[in-house]
Amino acid sequence: xxxxxxxxxxxxxxxxxxxxxxxxxxxxxxxxxxxxxxxxxxxxxxxxxxxxxxxxxxxxxxxxxxxxxxxxxxxxxxxxxxxxxxxxxxxxxxxxxxxxxxxxxxxxxxxxxxxxxxxxxxxxxxxxxxxxxxxxxxxxxxxxxxxxxxxxxxxxxxxxxxxxxxxxxxxxxxxxxxxxxxxxxxxxxxxxxxxxxxxxxxxxxxxxxxxxxxxxxxxxxxxxxxxxxxxxxxxxxxxxxxxxxxxxxxxxxxxxxxxxxxxxxxxxxx
Numbered sequence: 295x296x297x298x299x300x301x302x303x304x305x306x307x308x309x310x311x312x313x314x315x316x317x318x319x320x321x322x323x324x325x326x327x328x329x330x331x332x333x334x335x336x337x338x339x340x341x342x343x344x345x346x347x348x349x350x351x352x353x354x355x356x357x358x359x360x361x362x363x364x365x366x367x368x369x370x371x372x373x374x375x376x377x378x379x380x381x382x383x384x385x386x387x388x389x390x391x392x393x394x395x396x397x398x399x400x401x402x403x404x405x406x407x408x409x410x411x412x413x414x415x416x417x418x419x420x421x422x423x424x425x426x427x428x429x430x431x432x433x434x435x436x437x438x439x440x441x442x443x444x445x446x447x448x449x450x451x452x453x454x455x456x457x458x459x460x461x462x463x464x465x466x467x468x469x470x471x472x473x474x475x476x477x478x479x480x481x482x483x484x485x486x487x488x489x490x491x492x493x494x495x496x497x498x499x500x501x502x503x504x505x506x507x508x509x510x511x512x513x514x515x516x517x518x519x520x521x522x523x524x525x526x527x528x529x530x531x532x533x534x535x536x537x538x539x540x541x542x543x544x545x546x547x548x549x550x551x552x553x554x555x556x557x558x559x560x561x562x563x564x
Contacts (some may be wrong), residue, residue: 329418331534332369332521334489336360337430337471337508338528339375339383350389357386363529364388367521371414373469375430380441383430385410392417398507401458404450407431407442411469417502424515429470443473451484455511459498465514481485503530 338355359373364372365409370390377384389395396413403409409429416422431451434441474482483494501510501520508530512518521531 301403328511331371331422331424332367333373333426333467333469333532333534334360334364334367334369335469335508335510335530335532336372336374337530339378339430343465346391355526359526360529361412363523363525363531367523367531369531370416371426373426373428378430378432380432382408383410383479384434385428387412387428389414401427402449403429403454407451408442408449409470415462423464425462425464425466427466427468429455429468429472431471431473433473448474449485450481452479453486454494455496456483456486456498459494459513460492460512462513466512467515467518467532468511469530471508474509476502479509501532503527 334354336357338357338360358373360372365368370393371387372389373385373387375383376386385398387395394415394417396415397410398410401409402412409427411425411427414424414426431443432441433443452474453473455472458468459466479500487493498511498513499515499518501512501518502508503520504522505527507527510518510520510530510532515534517535519533519535521533523529523531525531
């Protein structure tokens with residue numbers, strides 16, 4: 295069994311027994327245990343090397359390995375691309391029995407790049423909700439594909455992600471491989487502020503995988519962390535340790551300002 299290592303102490307005690315968990319009050323006035331909510335994301339799915347898409351060699355990871363990590367960490371949600379093609383990305387998403395999910399809704403991020411959104415609802419007295427938006431940007435080769443990921447297309451995708459977080463009406467997480475580096479995120483946040491007057495570092499928080507290829511943007515979510523499970527680079531485990539039933543986007547700024555340490559800044563990977 296692999297030893298779990300946590301990248302943040304924000305949620306200390308999250309893995310304690312059920313009896314030791316504290317209780318928290320939601321905005322609706324109800325009370326229920328402050329529980330963890332674990333998402334295992336895997337950036338798998340084969341790309342045909344004969345296609346006009348860019349192939350980035352990385353450690354090969356099998357779906358069976360993803361399931362192993364999901365079982366070990368008692369994942370509430372397990373998700374990975376099942377099909378990667380020039381036309382679309384299809385997702386395989388599994389949830390626990392006490393969680394419902396809405397049908398996928400396609401979101402246009404740019405002229406040729408899309409994301410898929412679903413609303414996850416945990417069946418508790420407070421009906422906790424999370425909007426999960428999945429992103430896997432496919433990059434085309436220069437001059438050979440409409441999916442060529444130019445500087446302009448990166449900016450369009452980044453601004454679309456920022457707009458989604460700005461307009462969120464519930465706790466929202468954008469998770470996957472958007473094709474950005476940490477420095478590019480910082481630069482695009484600066485450009486977004488210059489063009490819209492909105493400071494995204496006050497409206498969102500960011501988690502990165504170990505190799506910084508997989509990214510989790512979130513807003514309205516308290517105490518999210520990356521779980522370092524010595525997993526392959528293609529597997530990204532994110533854990534929420536909070537009451538997600540609150541006023542959504544209207545509380546995201548206060549949630550961000552109330553976090554401590556590395557959770558407050560965009561520029562520190564954790």
